[in-house]
Amino acid sequence: MGSGKEKVVMNNGAGCSGIVHGGDIYRNNVTLDFSVNLNPEPAPEEIMTAALRGLELMHNYPDPLQEELRAAIGEMTGAAAEDVVCGCGASELMMATVHAVQPKKALIAAPCYAGYGYALRASGADVTEYALREEKDFALDAGFADCITEDTDIVFIANPNNPNGRLIEPEVLNGIKRKCAETGTVLVIDECFLQLTERYAEQPDTSDGAVHLRAFTKTFAIPGIRMGYMVCGDMELTAEVRKHLPEWNISAIAERIGIAAAKVISGTGYLEKSNAAIARERSYLEKGIRELGIRVYPSDTNYLLLRQENEIGDKLPGSGNGLYDRLLEKGILVRRCANYHGLDESYFRIAVRRHEDNEKLLAALEEILR
DSSP, X not given: OOOSOOOOBOGGGOBTTOOXXXXXXXXXXXXXXXXXXXXXXXXXXXXHHHHHXXXXXXXXXXXXXXXXXXXXXXXXXXXXXXXEEEESSHHHHHHHHHHHHOOSEEEEEESOOHHHHHHHHHTTOEEEEEEOOGGGTTOOOTHHHHTOOTTOOEEEEESSOTTTOOOOOHHHHHHHHHHHHHHTOEEEEEOTTGGGSTTTTOOOOGGGOOEEEEEHHHHTTOTTSOOEEEEOSOHHHHHHHHHTSOTTOSOHHHHHHHHHHHHHHHHSSHHHHHHHHHHHHHHHHHHHHHHTTOEEOOOSSSEEEEEOOSTTTTSOGGGSOSHHHHHHHTTEEOEEOTTSTTOOTTEXXXXXXXXXXXXXXXXXXXXXXX
């Protein structure tokens, strides 16, 4: 008989006492959340207008075929509407793709976003992890492609990678694509942060047969609205993925926001303005944090991986003396990275936020460390 206090398992194996991802503002007293990576530029007025329009439609079922939404995303990306599949965030599409492929063997990098391993292991796949090297700043290298064999059913990669924020070098990415084509392996490329890098104008290539995952969540800083999409030129695969999605997986509000977001990206300079602000503030944070003696790994997007190796940072997160806890005492939440395979308690990740917020983070770190 159980004690009646059995641990309830949540996403990626975390129990009720732990949250795998950032953003746990519900169990902490948080003034500034640096644990989630969102565009520091506010969402434009068109997004709020679309949300209000969605509320007006709340008494109607949304379009189960999502024709207008897929057409808008297709126009934005240059893809055919039939190559677009929409999801309740990119996470739903990751799980649906795994269910569609039913892989026995999978390959991912480590460290990387925890959602890939969660979806793969939930389906019973045997997951191989390719260890990224710290001396290379955890950048994905050409050796990854060498691990793809004819037994590899599916591969997940992120461009840029999470938690270090590095873009994959084009020759490395092309090598992975070629190897997957040779071995008949399904390639899933998580591009959810690509639009928040200098390569923001790069569009998914439907001719490569890969699943390109993207979302409006990070791009417009609207994580409460789950609006993700995938673009893939393999019609058989997209048809299988759709079979593993609910009939109405996109709400009327998310649908209207998605249409508006696609038009903003296509017709305005929002991404250009956003990336200029991100680059400026990322540079500001990198300089300030390095001056405090904390290691900062190079990043191409709106978050930074840090390593604090002194007596404060090496304390366990629950000890009350660790860097995470000391910042939380000041109302600042950062992302501790010990649950990333290949990292430990000395690693942290922070978002790039607005300048006034970044100033407050640096001031808090200086007070703690000095």
